[in-house]
Amino acid sequence: MEENHQHEQHEGNEELKQSSLIQHINDRSLKAVVIGLGYVGLPMAVEMAQAGYQVHGIDIDTSKVAKLNAGNSYVIGIEDDVVQSLMQAGLFTSSTDYAAVAHSNVIVICVPTPLTAEHQPDISYISAAVDGMTPYLQEGSLVILESTTYPGTTEERVKQPIEAANGWRAGEQFYVCYSPERVDPGSVHYGVKNTPKIIGGSTPACLNYGKQFYGSFLNEVVPVSSTTVAETAKLFENTFRSVNIALVNELTPACEQMGVNIWEVLNAAATKPFGYMPFYPGPGIGGHCIPIDPIYLSWAANRHGSELQFIQLADATNRQMPERVVKRAAELLEQKGVSVRGARVVLAGMAYKKDIDDLRESPALDVFRLLSVAGADVVFTDPMVPVFRKDDGTMLQSRPAVPELWTGADLVIITTDHSGFNYQDMADHAKLIFDTRNATAGCHGGNIVVLGQPMRRVKTGETYGES
Numbered sequence: 001m002e003e004n005h006q007h008e009q010h011e012g013n014e015e016l017k018q019s020s021l022i023q024h025i026n027d028r029s030l031k032a033v034v035i036g037l038g039y040v041g042l043p044m045a046v047e048m049a050q051a052g053y054q055v056h057g058i059d060i061d062t063s064k065v066a067k068l069n070a071g072n073s074y075v076i077g078i079e080d081d082v083v084q085s086l087m088q089a090g091l092f093t094s095s096t097d098y099a100a101v102a103h104s105n106v107i108v109i110c111v112p113t114p115l116t117a118e119h120q121p122d123i124s125y126i127s128a129a130v131d132g133m134t135p136y137l138q139e140g141s142l143v144i145l146e147s148t149t150y151p152g153t154t155e156e157r158v159k160q161p162i163e164a165a166n167g168w169r170a171g172e173q174f175y176v177c178y179s180p181e182r183v184d185p186g187s188v189h190y191g192v193k194n195t196p197k198i199i200g201g202s203t204p205a206c207l208n209y210g211k212q213f214y215g216s217f218l219n220e221v222v223p224v225s226s227t228t229v230a231e232t233a234k235l236f237e238n239t240f241r242s243v244n245i246a247l248v249n250e251l252t253p254a255c256e257q258m259g260v261n262i263w264e265v266l267n268a269a270a271t272k273p274f275g276y277m278p279f280y281p282g283p284g285i286g287g288h289c290i291p292i293d294p295i296y297l298s299w300a301a302n303r304h305g306s307e308l309q310f311i312q313l314a315d316a317t318n319r320q321m322p323e324r325v326v327k328r329a330a331e332l333l334e335q336k337g338v339s340v341r342g343a344r345v346v347l348a349g350m351a352y353k354k355d356i357d358d359l360r361e362s363p364a365l366d367v368f369r370l371l372s373v374a375g376a377d378v379v380f381t382d383p384m385v386p387v388f389r390k391d392d393g394t395m396l397q398s399r400p401a402v403p404e405l406w407t408g409a410d411l412v413i414i415t416t417d418h419s420g421f422n423y424q425d426m427a428d429h430a431k432l433i434f435d436t437r438n439a440t441a442g443c444h445g446g447n448i449v450v451l452g453q454p455m456r457r458v459k460t461g462e463t464y465g466e467s
């Protein structure tokens with residue numbers, strides 16, 4: 001009897017707490033903190049603020065906080081005037097101080113999850129964020145981890161440390177969810193609002209609160225049964241991409257040798273209206289997701305005794321690409337009677353992906369490095385990246401993409417297919433172009449070699465060089 005009574009009382013308290021949370025959501029009196037204001041955290045903070053919540057962003061990078069406080073954005077897709085108007089409306093503030101957690105109901109963690117030097121998950125940023133906020137966390141708060149990470153992180157590195165430090169239980173004194181960010185940088189079609197949001201909770205009460213919160217300002221919320229399912233789903237999505245990109249990267253030289261144009265093959269295959277999704281070859285993979293997330297999944301599987309061989313093979317295949325690009329570039333130069341040592345090479349594009357400014361893990365950096373080691377005189381042009389730091393610490397400025405840049409080069413390598421480049425102008429002036437992205441499709445000129453196009457002459461169509 002006594003036990004039943006306590007159980008009913010607990011459920012009653014729970015309902016009461018949840019209804020006051022829902023009230024905070026409905027009348028927009030809920031206050032949120034976003035920890036980590038990078039490519040993921042800033043757009044999420046802005047989306048919440050635009051929905052009418054008071055949002056405070058916390059970042060340890062003082063220069064980012066200073067920029068935001070001056071009303072300037074540093075993330076593509078977030079305009080300065082959006083930041084300024086949210087600040088004027090009192091809906092967005094930022095600082096380096098975790099004390100703001102004491103005045104908030106929801107804390108969203110968007111800190112980096114890179115690899116260590118040993119190629120293993122580095123979740124030290126998550127632990128630092130949890131340690132930083134825990135002393136300020138108020139009873140009844142909801143903590144959501146958004147950083148991409150291995151299954152088990154939310155329970156082991158977010159929930160348990162808070163429970164241990166504050167003597168609370170998740171689902172009772174506080175709530176914990178995992179909800180991966182799926183932002184597609186540079187995409188004009190999908191942003192925070194219209195990308196379905198997966199969410200898993202530590203308990204049903206946690207999930208319910210998280211669902212209500214995201215559901216109040218995002219188009220679609222996809223609840224799953226646990227935080228680990230949500231963590232694994234995110235890793236699987238990017239592993240799927242890595243493995244499929246590796247498959248086309250592996251097929252590329254085979255097609256070149258077989259005299260088959262891989263781009264034509266892929267475009268033809270892409271007309272299948274079911275059961276197929278196109279992936280394209282390139283100089284390698286980059287960014288904070290595709291090269292890293294599969295390693296998190298493989299590491300997690302390993303610690304439970306499973307080996308994920310596809311991931312290892314895909315990682316190795318994709319990481320070979322910059323080297324293959326440089327080898328082919330050297331061969332193309334030699335065919336023109338130019339040694340790679342001393343050759344003047346322009347890299348068109350340093351960002352890892354079209355129309356964004358992100359250099360993290362960019363394969364163009366490896367292409368640059370390998371060509372420099374081979375003795376080439378390498379410069380770059382990128383409408384999105386004004387400057388980058390070389391391995392020796394010196395800064396290299398982007399060159400203007402003008403005819404003189406193209407004419408002065410022995411070889412132009414298209415490493416990123418930015419929309420801002422004028423490819424026909426490049427083809428009109430460059431002596432030789434090695435296009436690793438098929439960005440010159442539709443351009444005229446006999447000086448263009450496309451990665452994945454036949455290396456030997458075949459009966460149908462024009463090709464470059466002899467194998």
Ligand SMILES: NC(=O)c1ccc[n+]([C@@H]2O[C@H](COP(=O)([O-])OP(=O)(O)OC[C@H]3O[C@@H](n4cnc5c(N)ncnc54)[C@H](O)[C@@H]3O)[C@@H](O)[C@H]2O)c1
Nearest residue numbers: 036037038039040059060061110111113128129147148181
């Ligand atoms: N960039 C993407 O396209 C993308 C897409 C989906 C998921 N993700 C994942 O989201 C997470 C964040 O990625 P990102 O691209 O936004 O990284 P980012 O480096 O752009 O931003 C992270 C921010 O966190 C700050 N930070 C680090 N430690 C902190 C701490 N202890 N307290 C407060 N701030 C701290 C950094 O200064 C930085 O500004 C990663 O787990 C990543 O894998 C990224």
